[in-house]
Amino acid sequence: MKSFLQYLGIEPERYQLAWISGSEGQKFADIMTHVVAEVKKVGPNRKLREEHE
Amino acid sequence: MKVLPSDKIREALNILAGEAEVYAPLVNGDVSGYFKWADNPAEELALDVLNTYMSPKNIVMPQTENMYDFEARGKEAQVIRVTNAEGPRVIFGIKGCDLQALHALDLAFLTKGFEDEFYKTRRKDLAIIARACYQPGPACFCESMGVDRLNPQADVVIHDLGQQDFAWEAKTPKGEEITSKLQGILVEKDVKLPQAAEQQRKVDITGLSEKLAGMFENPVWDELSSRCMNCGVCTYVCPTCYCFDIQVSNRGEAGNRFRCWDSCMYREYTQMAGGHNPRDYKKERFRNRFLHKLQFFNERYGANLCIGCGRCVILCPNEVNILEVINKLKEVQVDA
Amino acid sequence: MSDNTTKAREIAKKLLQDGTVAMVLGWEKGDQPYVSAPAVVRDDAGADRLVVDEFCIHDLAALLTDYRDSSDKIAIFAKGCDARAIVRMIQDRVITRDRLYIIGINCPGMKDPNEYARAESGLSKAKPADKAAKCQSCQYPNPVIYDEILGEAQQPGADQRFAEVEKIESMSADERYDFFIKEFSKCIRCYACRNACAACNCRTCIFDETKPQWVGRSTDPVNNLLYQIVRTMHVAGRCIECGECERVCPAGIPLMLLNRKLIQDVDRLFGPYQAGLSLDDDAIPPLSRYRVDDPDEFM
Numbered sequence: 175m176k177s178f179l180q181y182l183g184i185e186p187e188r189y190q191l192a193w194i195s196g197s198e199g200q201k202f203a204d205i206m207t208h209v210v211a212e213v214k215k216v217g218p219n220r221k222l223r224e225e226h227e
Numbered sequence: 228m229k230v231l232p233s234d235k236i237r238e239a240l241n242i243l244a245g246e247a248e249v250y251a252p253l254v255n256g257d258v259s260g261y262f263k264w265a266d267n268p269a270e271e272l273a274l275d276v277l278n279t280y281m282s283p284k285n286i287v288m289p290q291t292e293n294m295y296d297f298e299a300r301g302k303e304a305q306v307i308r309v310t311n312a313e314g315p316r317v318i319f320g321i322k323g324c325d326l327q328a329l330h331a332l333d334l335a336f337l338t339k340g341f342e343d344e345f346y347k348t349r350r351k352d353l354a355i356i357a358r359a360c361y362q363p364g365p366a367c368f369c370e371s372m373g374v375d376r377l378n379p380q381a382d383v384v385i386h387d388l389g390q391q392d393f394a395w396e397a398k399t400p401k402g403e404e405i406t407s408k409l410q411g412i413l414v415e416k417d418v419k420l421p422q423a424a425e426q427q428r429k430v431d432i433t434g435l436s437e438k439l440a441g442m443f444e445n446p447v448w449d450e451l452s453s454r455c456m457n458c459g460v461c462t463y464v465c466p467t468c469y470c471f472d473i474q475v476s477n478r479g480e481a482g483n484r485f486r487c488w489d490s491c492m493y494r495e496y497t498q499m500a501g502g503h504n505p506r507d508y509k510k511e512r513f514r515n516r517f518l519h520k521l522q523f524f525n526e527r528y529g530a531n532l533c534i535g536c537g538r539c540v541i542l543c544p545n546e547v548n549i550l551e552v553i554n555k556l557k558e559v560q561v562d563a
Numbered sequence: 564m565s566d567n568t569t570k571a572r573e574i575a576k577k578l579l580q581d582g583t584v585a586m587v588l589g590w591e592k593g594d595q596p597y598v599s600a601p602a603v604v605r606d607d608a609g610a611d612r613l614v615v616d617e618f619c620i621h622d623l624a625a626l627l628t629d630y631r632d633s634s635d636k637i638a639i640f641a642k643g644c645d646a647r648a649i650v651r652m653i654q655d656r657v658i659t660r661d662r663l664y665i666i667g668i669n670c671p672g673m674k675d676p677n678e679y680a681r682a683e684s685g686l687s688k689a690k691p692a693d694k695a696a697k698c699q700s701c702q703y704p705n706p707v708i709y710d711e712i713l714g715e716a717q718q719p720g721a722d723q724r725f726a727e728v729e730k731i732e733s734m735s736a737d738e739r740y741d742f743f744i745k746e747f748s749k750c751i752r753c754y755a756c757r758n759a760c761a762a763c764n765c766r767t768c769i770f771d772e773t774k775p776q777w778v779g780r781s782t783d784p785v786n787n788l789l790y791q792i793v794r795t796m797h798v799a800g801r802c803i804e805c806g807e808c809e810r811v812c813p814a815g816i817p818l819m820l821l822n823r824k825l826i827q828d829v830d831r832l833f834g835p836y837q838a839g840l841s842l843d844d845d846a847i848p849p850l851s852r853y854r855v856d857d858p859d860e861f862m
Binding site: 255256257258259275276277278279280281290291362364365366367450453454456457458459460462463464472474476485487488490493494495498509537538540541542544545546547548550551 | 600602603629752754755759767781782810815
Binding site for chain 1: 728731732736737738739740741742743785788789792795796821824825828859
């Protein structure tokens with residue numbers, strides 16, 4: 175899926191998959207922080223936005 | 228007679244576009260249709276081909292048309308903006324078949340006691356510059372459907388004298404108005420109008436509508452529908468298919484309501500709120516489409532809904548052919 | 564009349580007469596020389612109308628979904644791509660193998676009747692191609708499954724299948740996005756691609772659902788692209804690369820660019836694997852089964 179979205183021109187940092195169990199709280203927090211930082215780096219998204227006149 | 232020279236067409240459209248939304252036959256990649264004129268050098272005018280793939284119905288009935296925007300917080304909702312599509316429009320180059328289709332749409336949207344606001348707004352200030360059709364294509368059968376292709380009823384009628392030089396005839400006061408806007412471009416010339424070629428495909432639909440009234444349960448529909456794959460291409464390229472859906476787009480506390488084209492070929496087209504679907508099977512949906520075109524519309528409005536442009540015949544991926552359907556229906560023996 | 568057509572008619576008549584099948588799915592001529600329309604034939608008179616020629620491009624297997632609930636036995640003509648579609652239908656449990664009598668056709672490549680229709684009608688100035696686009700890089704012209712076979716075995720074409728995919732991959736992210744958005748601005752959401760697809764055979768398609776509605780119906784390029792993303796993902800791993808979706812699209816959108824990208828990905832991540840080539844148990848589409856050694860880079 176990630177590779178497909180990348181092929182369509184969506185930055186790979188915006189779509190991430192991770193397998194986290196309910197009991198892995200620390201892992202969840204770490205991954206979230208990481209993803210947010212990555213997305214911030216690529217900046218505001220202009221793609222796949224539902225434009226409305 | 229006045230003539231619009233081919234090298235002045237773009238200029239003419241630009242002049243008209245200064246005061247109105249102009250729609251002309253244009254090619255966009257692999258698709259041609261009556262799109263809005265924006266003097267885009269990348270867009271080619273499609274005046275040297277028979278007609279466009281997509282019909283001009285998008286001018287009065289856009290594929291997706293916003294109705295209104297709203298805000299909704301908790302249980303309070305408010306309409307904050309209603310779409311206003313008022314304003315003059317001009318269609319350049321529409322042919323007799325598609326013009327007849329426009330009249331059929333008028334019957335559906337403006338008569339029988341209810342006027343569709345959205346359709347009316349787009350339709351009432353629409354000036355029509357129609358092209359007389361001298362060279363029908365092999366798939367055309369508009370004359371069998373009652374279309375006058377040589378004398379379309381329009382504000383201006385243009386005739387291709389060859390190489391897209393168009394003889395220009397204003398027919399109504401609105402047509403005269405448009406003519407005066409273009410007087411710097413139109414030239415006076417002696418013209419010889421082209422010879423009209425005969426239309427090859429003919430089909431006789433006398434009495435068909437009445438016959439079909441008794442054929443709803445006829446088993447011929449199973450055979451006729453067997454190759455259809457219910458995809459919806461026919462309904463979308465057809466100039467007279469006018470079914471639409473009304474849907475909502477929600478974005479948190481705001482949203483908009485819009486209407487979009489729907490197709491009787493889709494399975495959920497007739498699905499009821501409770502889940503019941505009277506047209507669950509392909510044959511039922513196929514039958515419904517052809518009866519609408521050949522019987523229901525005639526009964527209700529006294530006019531044909533199929534106008535013989537042939538687009539569905541050319542573009543159907545599985546070769547469903549309305550002429551074959553009509554001929555097979557005529558052959559079926561029905562007990563009186 | 565071609566050899567194949569004569570044989571096809573004989574075979575159909577025999578199968579109907581001796582009761583092996585209740586109906587035959589084939590092609591019959593329409594009213595133009597370039598129209599060979601899909602036909603359902605149930606008797607001798609119908610069988611005498613069957614043809615096998617270079618305009619028989621339609622995938623007849625896509626019509627099998629209409630008969631999923633009956634118990635009739637069906638004879639069906641199948642070119643290379645159609646045979647893979649039949650494998651798809653059997654693996655997806657639309658129909659069982661014992662209900663089918665497959666008359667395979669070793670296929671030299673077909674012409675696209677719609678290109679002829681458009682040129683002849685005067686709607687387009689483009690000349691029809693000698694071989695339809697979907698047949699250009701065909702690697703499986705000879706049916707992988709059949710009960711009897713027509714025609715001589717054919718050689719696969721040059722394998723250019725992923726050339727276009729690679730061209731896209733060499734563009735920048737923004738260029739790619741703009742390219743696809745431009746293509747999908749032409750989409751009119753007729754759903755012909757879905758209806759023509761052998762892998763799109765769900766009883767209730769996700770796009771027919773209204774509660775909830777998964778993809779908005781308005782035809783702005785973003786919703787159109789989203790529709791195709793979902794459809795492509797749903798057929799991923801099951802797409803048999805027949806190209807019907809691209810052929811039937813009235814707007815000429817290059818859908819195979821999307822499907823082929825995923826064929827490549829599935830082959831790379833779960834493969835080697837190509838869909839619709841075999842009915843063996845180990846040829847089940849990779850996304851329809853779990854194996855311990857499936858890639859799990861997200862763990």
